[in-house]
Amino acid sequence: MNLTAPAPCRRHMTHDLSFFPSFPSTAMTTRSIATSLATRLSRPLVQRTAAVALLMALAACGSSVKLDEAPVEDRSAATASTGTDQGGTAMDQGSMDGVNVPGIDTPQPAGLERLVYFDFDSFDVRSDATPILEANARYLRANPNRKVNLEGHTDERGGREYNLALGQKRAESVRRALSLMGIPDSQMEPVSFGEEKPAAVGFDEGSYAQNRRVELVYR
Amino acid sequence: MHDNHRLAFRFSRRTWLGQAAASAAVAAVPFTPAWAQFRVEVAGAGATQIPFSIAPFRDNGLVTQDMAAIIRADLERSGQFRFVPPLGYHLDESSRPDLAPWRSKGTDSLLTGSVSRLADGRFDVRFRLWDAVRGQDLGAMSYPVTTRDLRQAAHRIADFMYEKLTGDKGVFSTRIAYVSKQGNTHRLWVADADGEVAQEVFRSNQPLISPSWSPAGNELMYVSFESRKPVIYSHDIFTARRRLLANFRGSNSAPSWSPDGRRMVAALSISGNAQVYALNLDGTAPRRLTQSGGIDTEPVFSADGRSIYFVSDRGGSPQIYRMDANGGGAQRITFNGNYNISPAPSPDGKWLAFISRLGGAFRLHVMDLASGNTTALTETSADESPSFAPNSRLIIYATRDRGEALMTTTLDGRVKTRLASVQGEIREPDWGPFLK
Numbered sequence: 001m002n003l004t005a006p007a008p009c010r011r012h013m014t015h016d017l018s019f020f021p022s023f024p025s026t027a028m029t030t031r032s033i034a035t036s037l038a039t040r041l042s043r044p045l046v047q048r049t050a051a052v053a054l055l056m057a058l059a060a061c062g063s064s065v066k067l068d069e070a071p072v073e074d075r076s077a078a079t080a081s082t083g084t085d086q087g088g089t090a091m092d093q094g095s096m097d098g099v100n101v102p103g104i105d106t107p108q109p110a111g112l113e114r115l116v117y118f119d120f121d122s123f124d125v126r127s128d129a130t131p132i133l134e135a136n137a138r139y140l141r142a143n144p145n146r147k148v149n150l151e152g153h154t155d156e157r158g159g160r161e162y163n164l165a166l167g168q169k170r171a172e173s174v175r176r177a178l179s180l181m182g183i184p185d186s187q188m189e190p191v192s193f194g195e196e197k198p199a200a201v202g203f204d205e206g207s208y209a210q211n212r213r214v215e216l217v218y219r
Numbered sequence: 220m221h222d223n224h225r226l227a228f229r230f231s232r233r234t235w236l237g238q239a240a241a242s243a244a245v246a247a248v249p250f251t252p253a254w255a256q257f258r259v260e261v262a263g264a265g266a267t268q269i270p271f272s273i274a275p276f277r278d279n280g281l282v283t284q285d286m287a288a289i290i291r292a293d294l295e296r297s298g299q300f301r302f303v304p305p306l307g308y309h310l311d312e313s314s315r316p317d318l319a320p321w322r323s324k325g326t327d328s329l330l331t332g333s334v335s336r337l338a339d340g341r342f343d344v345r346f347r348l349w350d351a352v353r354g355q356d357l358g359a360m361s362y363p364v365t366t367r368d369l370r371q372a373a374h375r376i377a378d379f380m381y382e383k384l385t386g387d388k389g390v391f392s393t394r395i396a397y398v399s400k401q402g403n404t405h406r407l408w409v410a411d412a413d414g415e416v417a418q419e420v421f422r423s424n425q426p427l428i429s430p431s432w433s434p435a436g437n438e439l440m441y442v443s444f445e446s447r448k449p450v451i452y453s454h455d456i457f458t459a460r461r462r463l464l465a466n467f468r469g470s471n472s473a474p475s476w477s478p479d480g481r482r483m484v485a486a487l488s489i490s491g492n493a494q495v496y497a498l499n500l501d502g503t504a505p506r507r508l509t510q511s512g513g514i515d516t517e518p519v520f521s522a523d524g525r526s527i528y529f530v531s532d533r534g535g536s537p538q539i540y541r542m543d544a545n546g547g548g549a550q551r552i553t554f555n556g557n558y559n560i561s562p563a564p565s566p567d568g569k570w571l572a573f574i575s576r577l578g579g580a581f582r583l584h585v586m587d588l589a590s591g592n593t594t595a596l597t598e599t600s601a602d603e604s605p606s607f608a609p610n611s612r613l614i615i616y617a618t619r620d621r622g623e624a625l626m627t628t629t630l631d632g633r634v635k636t637r638l639a640s641v642q643g644e645i646r647e648p649d650w651g652p653f654l655k
Contacts, residue, residue, distance in 0.1 A: 149447065158581065159560040159574060159603060160428050160647070161473045162530060162537055164442075164449060165486060165493035165514040168470045172491045190488070191448035192470045196426035217447075 106219050109139050109146075114216040116174060117209065123169045125177045133174065136216055137181035144187070150174045151215045152192040153199070155208035160194055167192030174214045268301040269384050272326040272351075277311035277333035282342055284369040286332065286376070293377035293391040293413060296627060297612065298634030300384075305329075312347035312359050321351045328357070328384055332376070341365050344372045348380055357383050370416055390608040394651040395615060396420075396430040396439055397625060401643030407441060409456055412608075412650070414625060414638030420456055431475050432651040439649075440464065440474040440483065451485055451502065464502030473517050477544075478524045484508070486516040495529050497545075508546035520544065521564050528552075528562035528571065539573055552586070555593060561604060564588075565611040570630065572605035572614050583616050585630055596632035606650045615648045 108114065114136065116129035125133070140146060152167030152174075171190030178188060200207035271294060273287040294300040303326040310316050311333040321329050332346035347359035360379065362372040371392060378389030391412055399406045405427045410417040421427070425444040432439060433453075440453045449472045451465040465471040469488030476483055483500055486493040495509040495518040509515035511533045518529040526541050531549070533540075536557035542549035553559035558576035565571070571586040575593075580600035586593045601619035608615070613627050615638075623644040628635045 151447075158558070158576070159517075161486070161517050162514070162560045164428075164470060164472050165488075165516040168488045169492050169514060172488070175491075189448075190469055190491075192488075193426070193444065193449075194428075196428065196444060 108218050112136060112139055116214050118170055118212040120212065123173050125173050133177050134181060137178055137183055140183050140187050146187070147219055148188050149217045149219060150188055150190040151217055152190065153197060153211055153213050153215070154195050155211040156195040156198060157208070160196070164192050164194030167194045170214050268299060269328070270301045270303045270326045271328045271330070271380070271384070272303045272305045272321060273330040274305045274308065274310040277309065279334050281334050281336055282366065282369055284373065286334065286344060286369070286373045289370060289373035290330065290377045290380070293374060294380065296413065296634070296636045297381065298629035312345045316349065318349060318351045318354050326351050328380070330376070330380060337363060342369065344369065346376050348383060370411060374411060387612065388610050388653060390610050390613065392654055393609055394436070396432060396649045396651065397645060398427050398430065398647040399641050399643040399645050407439065408641060414640050417641050421454055428647055429473055430647055430649045432649055433476050434478055434480040434652055436652045436654060440476070442472045442474065462501070465498065467505065475519045477520050478522060484518040484520065484527060486518065495527065508542070509549070517561055519562055519564065522566050522568040528564060530560045530562065563605045563607055565607045566609055567611040570607070570611065572607060574602055574605065583614065583628070585614070594632065596628050604647050606648055608650050609653045615650050617646045617648055
């Protein structure tokens, strides 16, 4: 009355669950390195987080053993496994390409209005935005080394990805308007935040209207 | 906010190991709140459901996870099973039960099992499944697992039952990805299909959207705003390796894999407005697949890889279109209402889930692709981001109606479940593939 295959967990993982690499036991010994590194890499804006914790959790030694047709009584057979999994799959070097991040603390031109609003479901630059864009165009012409991001936004109704595309359409409208005022594309980049960065948090038309906007952010 | 970070560096091996260990230390702290087990809502008369019973696992008290309850919740969430309370006998997988009283109680199948402690500190979870009608032993298995993997063992037992009793593969041991927002902290999570055991993959103080599983289930693409614009990254959830995939001029969003895992599509605004592009898996060689002056976004491959569904406003309002995988031949496929977005094809190629706005309410709908017939699956008003389970029998989606939450629904809309989740606003679910 034995298990048909009381194989150690490790062996079965190789066959059945090779998809989950096992957690490298060596990592635990580098905890002190981690602590010192954590101190040195203090306050990162974006943290690479517990992918390895995830790996630990997902490295389920969920290997299964078929039980014999007959009732099982001998429990000792199942204890053969030691569970000392040791996999090298997680050891490859991490790499990350960089993206230049415009400084948020970059001083914005003083006295320059940098917000234009849009009507519901519209991408047309309203007439009340024209003086604002003209002032920004004058600034950009006078300061050819300055660049500006045209950040499009929507209200929060609707899908996130579609709203991202809508915000881009608004940013693109502003880019075209500035282009007609003589600003080269090299000085401006239209981008979108969609509904992700509302200026006003509310479920009324007043809030929605404040969120349908393009912000000109100098960098 | 302070942009004092620099992403332009390569991790040394030493750094990576350090981070790995730091992560391990973090993982030791349990921070996932254990919410109530049952959140299944059944609306209307159910279709044919398979009655099943589970005897409490012998010596389940050795562990804190209730194996029978986890398996029961899995099967009930599928909408295809109806729980019949067990008779008061003590049974385990080594018992040969008299099935007559179970039959007369109305159950078709009976699961028995046990938990025992192994010498190495792990637990042996065993079960046997009986066909109560024919009196047949349908199989028995043993899962030697650590405490951490007890839930996963229960999900695999539920998968075993599901496959034996329906003939389809179960999805209870698969995983989902989603995004949470708490204050200004945005996190990307991977969790069990029931929402439990959430593990943080990535964290940012800028928005994260649109996670997309690789067909192999080891990588997630997503859109991050950490550089003050939408940029597409990919994250290997096992090695923590993070790759920048697309940072072209303008916005980079809506990434999705081809079913063979060899290509990706995304919405890029290189030319002005968002258009659909195909790219190599490293984000190089973007090739424009749509040529409209307006918005083309949310591209996603059909199950056979031969078509791409996407959203376009070329007809004056956002509608779902289908085109050849290499571009061209676009045909509109949604015609009801003036706002249809977020297409999600089923892996079996038969269905398309999407979000439709009707009378100001954004509701999950499903289309039978053969007939074009469309059904609303919810009565909520702010549904988002549908994604099919790998066996095409359930859809996961987010809804904002009663606070942001993740829900699953059957394709007839009758059985819905609110999933367990971490705290904060919960959104952007994507259901991962079958585990090998």
